[in-house]
Amino acid sequence: MSRENLMLHIHQIQDEMLVMGSLVEQATIQSIESLKKRDKKLAVEVYNADRKINEKRYAIENSVLILIATQQPLAHDLRLLAALLEVSAEIERMGDYAKGIAKVVVNLGDFEIPVPIKEIEQMANMALSMLHRALGAFIIEDAATAKSIPAEDDKVDELYNKVQHQIVDLMIEKPHIIDHANLLMWVAHNLERMADRVSNICERTIFVTTGELLEIESKKKEIKL
Amino acid sequence: MTNQTSKQWAIETQDLDIFYGDFRAVKNVTLKIEPKKITSIIGPSGCGKSTVLRSFNRMNDFIPGAHVKGEVLFQGQNIYDPRIDPVQVRQRIGMVFQKPNPFPKSIYENIAWGAKINGYKESLNDLVEECLVKSALWDEVKDQLQKPALSLSGGQQQRLCIARALAVKPEIILMDEPCSALDPIATLKIEDLMRELSNQYTIIIVTHNMQQAGRASDFTAYFTMDTDRAGSMIEYGVTSQVFTNPTNKSTEDYISGRFG
Numbered sequence: 001m002s003r004e005n006l007m008l009h010i011h012q013i014q015d016e017m018l019v020m021g022s023l024v025e026q027a028t029i030q031s032i033e034s035l036k037k038r039d040k041k042l043a044v045e046v047y048n049a050d051r052k053i054n055e056k057r058y059a060i061e062n063s064v065l066i067l068i069a070t071q072q073p074l075a076h077d078l079r080l081l082a083a084l085l086e087v088s089a090e091i092e093r094m095g096d097y098a099k100g101i102a103k104v105v106v107n108l109g110d111f112e113i114p115v116p117i118k119e120i121e122q123m124a125n126m127a128l129s130m131l132h133r134a135l136g137a138f139i140i141e142d143a144a145t146a147k148s149i150p151a152e153d154d155k156v157d158e159l160y161n162k163v164q165h166q167i168v169d170l171m172i173e174k175p176h177i178i179d180h181a182n183l184l185m186w187v188a189h190n191l192e193r194m195a196d197r198v199s200n201i202c203e204r205t206i207f208v209t210t211g212e213l214l215e216i217e218s219k220k221k222e223i224k225l
Numbered sequence: 226m227t228n229q230t231s232k233q234w235a236i237e238t239q240d241l242d243i244f245y246g247d248f249r250a251v252k253n254v255t256l257k258i259e260p261k262k263i264t265s266i267i268g269p270s271g272c273g274k275s276t277v278l279r280s281f282n283r284m285n286d287f288i289p290g291a292h293v294k295g296e297v298l299f300q301g302q303n304i305y306d307p308r309i310d311p312v313q314v315r316q317r318i319g320m321v322f323q324k325p326n327p328f329p330k331s332i333y334e335n336i337a338w339g340a341k342i343n344g345y346k347e348s349l350n351d352l353v354e355e356c357l358v359k360s361a362l363w364d365e366v367k368d369q370l371q372k373p374a375l376s377l378s379g380g381q382q383q384r385l386c387i388a389r390a391l392a393v394k395p396e397i398i399l400m401d402e403p404c405s406a407l408d409p410i411a412t413l414k415i416e417d418l419m420r421e422l423s424n425q426y427t428i429i430i431v432t433h434n435m436q437q438a439g440r441a442s443d444f445t446a447y448f449t450m451d452t453d454r455a456g457s458m459i460e461y462g463v464t465s466q467v468f469t470n471p472t473n474k475s476t477e478d479y480i481s482g483r484f485g
Contacts, residue, residue: 006482073481074439074469075469075476077481078469210470
């Protein structure tokens, strides 16, 4: 087995990607916590910490480009590096969603509004569990697990619908809170998008393993006229 | 040689074995070369890739003890048929070698010589110009055609050898590591030239340079040195697919630098 130098660098990039994943996990948990406790200080911390996630993404991108330029990777190595670019971009966008939730908490300020926190917490836990397992599958190149995770997105979507209905009911009942309730709608939207991003990561795992670029779409997302 | 079948493949081999004495250097190769495309043959040293390339215009005939089993079909005819004239084969299927090897004559004579001895009836001046234009050398040498060919740079000499090969009006050009003695700029010029020439000619290139095979060729054939299979072609396909998602583990190991 040669190319130890290339593999060493690829493993370092994978480690950085996992660190990025845990930063996003942490940011999401804290953003939901700040919403639950209406803790603006914590929300500001989450908001500002997103910079670290972005920096990690640029560092990964740079490392991947250097490896492509200097090591001329091909076949599996090339697919893995291309996937690392894509996956780090997905994780970075997930960080933006957590940051968005933190911003909602800041914008809500002290305004009194009932938050459907139970469902929101459930959505966050599901999305993070999916992310955690998707990154694990990416590292060990487990295509079967990667194929199975996106189906869980349907459950996140169901919760999203439930939260949407609750918020719309709230808006009808108390029209004066529409502006603030709309902010809560964004929280649920961001969590729903997080789960979608996990599906994209799973697609990349399948690409690395098989070379096939598949779009894994849940049946529920198809629309018919 | 005459056209006996409708032309589909530039060259087609059928169960081709090539021997040096008792040693079977190439095993059971069945390969169809797409016309007017660039096909690269890659593989580790000793895998038989140059041997196969040389078999396509009977260059191995010059090696004592070398013989083939199976068929190499050019326009439907087996070029190893005893009725076939190997000189005529080499006229239709030209070769460019690893090291530029111009004759120790003028630039002009290098191109005109083959045509002259073959009794070329038309204007030699026109032929020289046409071949130098096609080999992307004309602009650099048009005012010094009587200069010794050996005074040119390595890259120019190799393009002159390509021009010389074109002068006998071949249909296929075989290239055996044509850039291994050239610097990166001269290498890229040859690759650009290959692309240009592929509009009119079929090009088959043997290269050790993975990036060159990736950059320059449409199809890639991989020959292995694996125990028991040494000298066999184990993967053949569209270059973009072979280089991003090869079907064979041995190809994957070789192209990603994990061979041995």
